[in-house]
Amino acid sequence: MRCLVVYASLNQVHRLKRHIYRGGLYVDMVRAPQCLGVRGCSFALACDPALLPAIRDASKELAIEIRGVFTESPDGYVSLR
Amino acid sequence: MTYLDNAATSWPKPPAVPAAMRGMIEHAGGNPGRSGHRLAMKAGETVYACRENLASLFGVSDPLRICFTSNATESLNLAIKGSLEPGDHVVFSAMEHNSVWRPLRELERCGVRISMVPAGANGIVHCDSIVSQLRRDTRLIVLIHASNVNGALNPVEEVGRIARDRNVRFLVDAAQTAGMVPIDVEAMKIDLLAFPGHKGLLGPQGTGGLYVHDSIRLQPLKHGGTGSDSDSPVQPEFAPDRYESGTLNTPGIAGLNEGVKYLLRHGVAEVQRRERALTERLLAGLAEIQHIHVYGPANAGERTGVISFNIEGRDPVVAADELDRTFDIACRAGLHCAWLAHRTQGTDQTGTVRFSLGALSTEQDVDAGLAAVRTLAQKGKR
Incomplete structure (x- = not known):
């Protein structure tokens, strides 16, 4: 089960992905599903839940707003905050 | 020839420039920042890589402060029209290109006050002349880094210090210096740096950019689709999306990226x-x-x-x-x-x-x- 950390734009997701990669971690990028309802079109980092703290730290460090954190479940997506 | x-x-361009443009069209021709399929994501990676490389070239810590435009003229228009409102005062030099002079004259008709600083006989603008024109309502200083007519280099670092000390926004026209003269926006205290992609940066025509300091919020020149905040009737607040409405020149940016990589290598x-x-x-x-x-x-x-x-x-x-x-x-x-x-x-x-x-x-x-x-x-x- 992976997590989706949603951001406003692909530009922000790229910046975070590269920053996290420099720290030795790999995360994927996806278009955020529309059903998440996070302010229209958005992109997300997709990762193992174990990487969530690193992503939250990176977002804080780069001052990029997280617009939602979700985990995939058999019934859909569950918000983690 | x-x-x-x-x-x-x-001209000529490094061979990697046209090769990257062709490769982008043939193998990564999606629209960056819009769709989520692989072609689009690959295009987005190239666009971001170019932002990162430009940031590295200009000493910019946050690549998201590099905004793509179609040329330096568009960058200058965005910086000038996005900064000034009726009643504001702007100082510029007698060596500026029409891409500065004409927008300023247009804004003058709308109530912006403009002051032109003379240059020496050799084309170099002196700091004292700029200081003498500064007023309490001065919002912006615009200075060409090097003249496109006679190559005269201006004292950008000194003017940057003057502008920062007086809390005046500083716009540099780097049309003739980006890629040809070392530029560090932090050290030179440049708030806005307008540059073309197709001159010293060795990219193709139709590319350019504007660095915007993270304390600055410009009025956009264009409004429209950004691939972000799509449920909102207004432009996003965050850069670069705020200033990049419409599909980017992705093949051009792929070529520009190779030009910048050439410069970073050499x-x-x-x-x-x-x-x-x-x-x-x-x-x-x-x-x-x-x-x-x-x-x-x-x-x-x-x-x-x-x-x-x-x-x-x-x-x-x-x-x-x-x-x-x-x-x-x-x-x-x-x-x-x-x-x-x-x-x-x-x-x-x-x-x-x-x-x-x-x-x-x-x-x-x-x-x-x-x-x-x-x-x-x-x-x-x-």
């Missing part, structure tokens, strides 16, 4: 060192030819490789045409879209012939140019 028109656009300081040596060779050669008048600083350390001159008794446009047809030399003549600068150096009625060097110029190019000018000058008046 001997190409001496790099101030208009650089080093802009090394490019400048080479260009300075060629400039000295060209200046020395022109000085030995009778009936030639060269404009701008005599010292290569105070200028770039943009050299304007006239051949006594010859119309510069006719001379440039003859250089092309008879000697296979590409250069530009006329007013170079910078009437103010020509007025400053006293050539607004005549224009000049302009030779301009680039990162890939050679001694052979310089010598071919000199030989042709020597022949034209010896042929006498026409």
Whole structure:
């Protein structure tokens, strides 16, 4: 089960992905599903839940707003905050 | 062909530039920041890589502060029109290009107050002249880094300090220096840096950008789709999306990325060192030819490789045409879209012939140019 950390734009997701990669971690990028309802079109980092703290730290460090954190479940997506 | 028109656009480009553009169209032709499929995501990766490389080149810590435009003119329009409101005061120099002068004159009609600072006879603007024009309501200083007419280099770092001390926004037109002269926006205290992609940065035409300091929120020049905040009727607040409505020139940016990578590999300081040596060779050669008048600083350390001159008794446009047809030399003549600068150096009625060097110029190019000018000058008046 992976997590989706949603951001406003692909530009922000790229910046975070590269920053996290420099720290030795790999995360994927996806278009955020529309059903998440996070302010229209958005992109997300997709990762193992174990990487969530690193992503939250990176977002804080780069001052990029997280617009939602979700985990995939058999019934859909569950918000983690 | 001997190409001496790099101030208009650089040529040739490193081979990786057209190869990347072709590769982008053939293998990564999606729309970055819109769709989520692999072609689109791959395009987005290239666009972001170019942002990162440009940030590295200009000493920018956050690549998201690099906004893509179609050329330096668009960047300057965004920076100027996005900064100024009726009642604001702006200071600019008498060496500016029309891409600064015309937007400012347009804004003047809407209530923006403008003050033009004179330059010295060699085209260099002095800091004291700028300070003397600053007022309590001065919102912006606009300064060309190096003249596109005579190559005169301006004291950007000193003006940056003055602007920062007085809390005035500082916009630098780097059309002739990006990729040719080392630029560090933090060290030089530059708030807004406008640059073309197709000149010193060695990318294709139709590319350019604007660095926007993270404390600055400009009014966008364009409004529309950004691939973000799509449920909102207004532009996003965050950069670069706020300033990049509409699909980007992704193939162009892929080419630009290769041009910037070339510069990062070779080093802009090394490019400048080479260009300075060629400039000295060209200046020395022109000085030995009778009936030639060269404009701008005599010292290569105070200028770039943009050299304007006239051949006594010859119309510069006719001379440039003859250089092309008879000697296979590409250069530009006329007013170079910078009437103010020509007025400053006293050539607004005549224009000049302009030779301009680039990162890939050679001694052979310089010598071919000199030989042709020597022949034209010896042929006498026409």
